[in-house]
Amino acid sequence: NNYSIEKIVHENGEYVGCYKDNELYRDLRNGYIFNSDLGSNFCFDFCREKKFEFAAIQYYNESFFFCSCDNRYGTLPSYIDNKQCLCTANGFEFCGCRNFNRVYRLNNRTKITEISIGFFGCYSKIFQDFEETPLTNELSSIICSERNLEFSANYKRNKFTCLPPQGSSINGIACNSTCANKELCEPNNGTTVYHTQKTEIVVLCPNLVQINETFTCNISIQSQQILTYDLTINYGDSKFEHKSLTSNGIQISKAYASNGLFTINILVGGRNMSLNPQIYVSNNSWLLFSNMISNKTFNSSLVYSYADFADYIGCFSAKSFQNAYSDVFKLEDKIENPYECMKKCMNYNYSYAIIGQYGNCRCTTRYGMLLKENDDACRCVCQMSSDNYCGCEEYFKIYQIRLEKMFDIVQARYLGCYIFNFTYFASKHSTYNTNGLCLDFCRINGYSFFSTYNGFYCNCENGYFPLSFIKIDENECNYKCPGNNSQTCGGYFGPRSFFEILTRNIHLTSFSNFVGKINENLQFRLESNYSYYHNSFEIDFGDDHKKNLQFYNQKIHLDKNYTNKGLYNILIRSSAFESTLKMELLITNDSIIEKKRKLDKDITIYENGELIGCFKDTNFESRNHQYFPKNQEVCGSQCKRENFIYSAVSSEENCFCGNSPVSGFSSSSNCMCGCAYSIDR
Structure with a gap:
């Protein structure tokens, strides 16, 4: 018991957890680089002064750490354990490892912890398994304290363990007089043992009070030591108070004369740490009315609106469409949100929109099906729109553009x-x-x-x-x-x-299947399910002819004829939303028109054989596809004509034929990639 305290560690923030980060897309959006000697509390104070709710620390290199601030966190999937946040830049405190944040709450903190660390002795034998983790004595003591164990043991700086109370599993009989000197402990193959004492200061206040209501906050100490702290209490309304906190605890009382959110800052004398519980003071006269809903008149307003042009298919790995890259159109401009990407892909007449992070938008007529993931893998907030999800790093959200002109x-x-x-x-x-x-x-x-x-x-x-x-x-x-x-x-x-x-459905249908003749009477139908008030539409037929109309929750039939041939863009705009409905119409003077028709039938696949399974590799002979399209049906027919017993296809447009059985069976999920130039296989 006659040892001296060598280190006192306290974090002036409440640890929330370990969360994923990305160098290109930061979870906490305001980042700074500080010298590691400044420590985490410097970061916390820095973010707190800038009025942020959360701060995060992350390893940068041996001399610096990354400090980030924001009012949010956790925007990237974080299926991780705390081990990803046990890196260190200065040897005496933890931070997140590369691309992982150790996140702390800065405001409304009701508990602070102080850890006192002291050298206890050098021992020749520890009857307990060690963890293979290189840590300093200070860091291993912090881990053991978080596990509510008082003693930590380090051996040769690459192993440590946490110990129960003194005497139960340590042996000092073989120690000589040098054991009391910690500098000689490691050279003599000894194990250094440190004793850790944890002190917690806790404040309990009500969350919600009324104006002029007197309330009480209880402040207490939880510690094995007998301690006294001098407290300076700032009530947030220009009133201060000084108190002495002992092991018996204290009470403070207060009443606020105005409404709003108040922060009580409780500063601990001689320590760089504080408590700051928040209390909301309500106005007794805030109630306006409490009649039934049928007796009320709303002054409502539309505060959020977007147009949805596509149906969500799922979350896919980037490998899902790597076999279709030759067919993928990538927009150069960064998109603000997923709906902007859908709209652009629809305007370019593509079938699918591929939406990723960093404003990434791709359009394609097909997509592969390799490694379809759980939707949570794409649940990352868009970098350029905090109201939407845009996929995560190597995972993309796939949407199918609706064939009919509707959204x-x-x-x-x-x-x-x-x-x-x-x-x-x-x-x-x-x-x-x-x-x-x-x-x-x-x-x-x-x-x-x-x-x-x-x-x-x-x-x-x-x-x-x-x-x-x-x-x-x-x-x-x-x-x-x-x-x-x-x-x-x-x-x-x-x-x-x-x-x-x-939710409003706007749907434009052409009974002429998008192709017509000069002076032919063409018929269209416009329908909407919006029934709150009359909806105003402007229809631009693309030949300087415009028409205005109003309707709600009904269908309208329109007639139109064109006097010149050409490709016309019919645009329909509404005063209630910004998006525009667009339809292309081809007018020709040909006597015979091949009209486009909607495909509405089942797909029939002729396998030309019995599926054996998915294999990593085969010894089959490679055959160039002689016919289009390139899929199992065509490959099977080709191998059969050449008198082979087996056929195999891969997404790289290859066809293989063979006569010997195959080995190297693989999971069927590895053979769910869309065939090149054959999106239904």
Whole structure:
């Protein structure tokens, strides 16, 4: 027990977890490089001064570390364990490893931890298994403290273990007088043992109080030591107080005379650490009315709108379409969101949109099917649009462009700031929440209303409002969305920003199948399911003839004839949304017109043999395909004509024929790549 404390470690932030990062697309978007000697607390204070909610530290090199700040985190899938955040740049504290963030919460911290580390002795034998991890004595002590064990043991700087209380599994009989000197411990094949004492200071305050309501906060110490701390308390309203904190704990009382969010900063004297619980003070007169929904008039507004031109197919590895690269058109310009990519691919008459990170948009007429992944592999927030997902690194989202000239207009109609006393059917917590992401989550799951609150929460609801609710002052919904600070995601501890989800189908059909003759009467049908008010449309037939009309929840038949041949673009615009419906129409003077017709039949595949399986390699002879298209049907026919017993195809447009059995069986998922020039095989 007669050892001295060599190191005191404290982090002036609350550790959240270990999360994936990317050098091209940072999870926390405001990054800085600092000298490693400055330590993590310098990063935390730096981000806190810039009014950010979270900070992250990451290894950069032996002399520097990467510090990043934001109001969000976790925008990249993070199926990782904490070992990816046990790197170090200075030898006395942990940071995230390359492309991994060790994330900390900066505000509303109600617990701080201080770790005291001291050399306990040098021992000849430790009756316990060691972990093969090179760590300094300070870092191994921190790990053991996090595991709630008091002792750590290091052997030759490349192994460590955590020990239960003194005396149960260590032996010092073989030690001589040199064992007390830690510098001589390692050269004599000894194991250095350090004792760690953890002290926690905890504050408990109510989250929500009323104006002029007196409330109490309890501050306590949890430690094996007898300690006293001098506290400076800043209540956030120009009032300060000094207190002495002992092992018995203390209470502080306070009442606020105005409403809003208040942060109580509790500074610990002689330490670079603090607590900062947040309390929201509500205005007693915030209630505006509480009548039934049928008696209310809404001043609603559309706050979010986009056009959906395609149907989601799934999440695919980049290898999924590598066999089709010759057919892929890559847009040079970066796209803002997935719907912009879909629109461009539709305008260029492609069948599929391939959407990745960094504004990456590709269009193609086919795609492979290798390594279809779970949708979570593509659940990364778009770099250029925080309201959408755009795939992750080597994974892409695939959408099929609708063949018919139609799209959905998805809108969120803001209904106001409300207090509800009921449970939603679907709810989720998101560390990068926005109203746009919440809209998509609830729409995909079939709900017609959604709300956001406390910044990080998204809730869905079906049907109309509940039987009773309370609408409150709009100023109470003042919590900025963590993923997009230009949006408001409800208020603190209750108030919700409430939205109605509106989906409009706009559909233009040509009864002439997009081809017509001069002076021939052509018929079109325009339909929409929007029934809230009359929708105004402008139809531009492409020959300087325009027509305005209004309708709702109905179909309109239109007649048109052209006096000159050529390719005409029919454009339909609405005053309610920015997107334009487009249809190409070819007018010719030919007497016989081969009209385009919609393919609506099953696909018949003639295998020309029995499928044996998927194989990594074969000893078959390679054959050049003599016919188009290049798939198993054609290859099987060719091998049969040449009197072979077996045929095999790969996505590289190869055909193989053979007579001997094959070996090297592989998973069937490795043979699910689309055939070149034959998208249905």
